[in-house]
Amino acid sequence: MNGTAPQPLLSVRDLRMHFPGRRARSAPVRAVDGVSFDVAAGETLGLVGESGCGKSTTGRMIVRLLEPTSGTIAYEGQDISRLSRRELRPVRKDLQMVFQDPHSSLNPRQTVARVIADPLLAHGSSESAARTRAAELMDLVGLIPEHMDRYPHEFSGGQAQRIGIARALALDPKLVVADEPVSALDVSVQAQIVNLMERLQKELGLAYLFIAHDLSVVKRVCDRVAVMYLGRVVEIGAKERVYAAPAHPYTQALLSAVPLPDPAAERTRERITLLGDPPSPAAPPPGCAFHPRCGRAQAVCRTEAPVLRAVATGERREVACHFPGAEPAASRMGG
Template sequence: MTATTGPKTGPDAGPLLAVRDLTMTFPGRRGRRRAAVRAVDGVSFDLAPGETLGLVGESGCGKSTTGRMIVRLLEPTAGSVVYAGRDISRLSQRALKPLRRELQMVFQDPHSSLNPHQTVARIVADPLLVQGVPAAEARERAAGLMELVGLVPEHLDRFPHAFSGGQAQRIGIARALATGPRLIVADEPVSALDVSVQAQIVGLLDRLRRELGLACLFIAHDLAVVKRVCDRVAVMYLGRIVEIGDKDRVYAAPAHPYTRALLSAVPLPDPAAERARERIVLAGDPPSPAAPPPGCTFHPRCPKAQDVCRREAPLLRVPVPGERREVACHFPETG
C-alpha cells in the first residue's frame, strides 16, 4: 500500500510531492566480487503543500539518499518522483532547471556545503544568478534573506570561514530560500551543530516553514527534533519505510517494533519518568544492504519475529481501520 496518509490544504488538494516505489541501487566495484547495494528499496510517500514530514532512522538506512533523489542530485534506479503533478524523475537537466527554483536542499555540514572561495553575497545570490536575475537585484534580495534568517546584510562580503557553524547553516538556509521554493529537503540540518545551536536552527526552520508556507522533508536521526517540527513522521529501516503516520499517534503508540525501540532511546524531560521506563535494546547490528535478509529485513533483530517474518516481506498497511498511519509489520502493536 502506498503511504498517503497526511493532511491536505483543501478539500480537493492533491499532494505537492508524490514519491512512488523509489529505488536506488549502487553497483558493486569492478574488478572485485562485491554485491550491489540497494540503499533505497521501494520507498513511497506523499507530502502535502505546507506540510513537514520527518524521515528518521539509523545511519545508513537510506534517508539522505532518498532526499538527494527527490531533488535529483542522484538519479533513481527505479520509481518516480512526481512534483506538482509532473514526474521529474526522468527529466533532462535542461527541463529540470526551471523547477529547481521550487525544489531546494539544506545540507548536513554547513561549512562543507559553502564554497570557501566565494563571499556570502555570491553564495546566497548564486541560485538567483543561475535563474537569470540581474546581479544588483540578486544582491539586494540576498541582503533581505540574510535578515530573514537572523543575520545582518553587513555579513554579505565575508567568507564562510568567518562564521560559526550555526551562522553558516543560516547562510545555507538563506541560499535555499533565495529562489522562493515550495519544497525544502533538509538533510540532517542540525546534526553537525552544538546542542545549544541546534535549538536556534530548528526554531528558525519551523518559523520560516510557517511564515512562508513551505513543504519540508526533514531528514534526521534525532526523534526529539523531529517531534518538534514535523506534522508526520516516516521511519526507515534498511532502505524501506516501516511506519508512517501522524506524529502524535506514532510517538504516543508506535506500532512497529523498530519504532518502539527508537523512541525508547529518546530522553524524557521528567527524570522520574526517565528512570521508570524500560529501554528497548535491539540485538545485533543492522544487516548489510548488500546482503539483506529474506522476508522482513528487521526480523533478525525483532523480539516478535515468527516464521512468516522470515519468509514474507510485510507491506505497508493500516493496522486499525480509519487510523492515519501505515505499518509494515506482520504483528504490529494495535493498542
C-alpha cells in the first residue's frame, strides 16, 4: 500500500499580484504577496481576513480572471498560471466562481435561462440542450424551472445567488471559488444558501475555496482555514485546531470578535482589540507585516519576515510567527 499523500486538486505556490501604483514611479500595491496553499478534492478551504487583505484577488487569480504577477497555480498537477486563453479553455470547465453580489454578477438584460446556459453555449452545447440543462440546474438549486424566462431583477437576493450557483455548476466543475457568497444576504437567507452549498458538495463531490470574513460561517462550512493578513497567509490548518487554539496573534484577535452563543461567557471573556489600521499594501512594514499591531513583537519581528512552519511536531497546522501561541499583551492589544 502506497503511503504517499494523494495529489491535491489545487496547489498554489508563492502566488503574487502586484498592481501598478497610482502615480508614476510610485511603489506597486502588493495585493497578494506570496500565498501558498493546497485544496484537496471534495474539501472546503476557508480563506479569511480583513477587507483588503487579498482574499478576493487570490480567488480571481485562481480562476484566471486576474493574471498573476508571479507564482504558480497547479490544477491536478498542471501549472495553469501561464496558459494562453486557448490552452486554458478545457480547464475552465473545472474551475468556476460564485460572486459576492448576486445581482451585479448577473446580466440584467438576459433571462435566467440564458444566464445559466451561457457557459454551456460557450463550450459548444446546442440551444435546446443548454436550455434543458438550465432547467435541471434551476431545480437542483431549489428554483422553479418555469421561471427560467424571467430576468434577474425579478428575483430576491437569495434567489439570485441560487442562479449564480446554478451558472457555476453548469459545466460540472470540480472546484468552485465562492467569494463572500452569503455576505450580501439577510441572515436567514445566508443559512439557506450555506445549506444548499453543503448539499451540493455532498451530491456532486465539489471542492470549495470559501472566501469570507464571517468566521462563524467559515467554522460551519470549512474543513481547513487559511488566515490572510496584508497579502500573506499567516496561519493555516484544520478548522478545529485553528478555532480551539489559534497560534498567530492576528488569528486570536479575529476569533475574539466572534460572538459566543452563551451570553454569560460573552460578557466575561477577554476581547482583543488591535490598535491602528492595517499598513498599506503599497508600503508594507519591514520584517513581519503584523508587528506594528502586535503585542508580542520583538526586535527580530521588525527585521525578519517569518515563514509558515509547523506549530508543533506532527501537527498539520502552520503559522508565520516568530513567537506563536503566546498570550497577546493586553497593554498593546487591549482587553
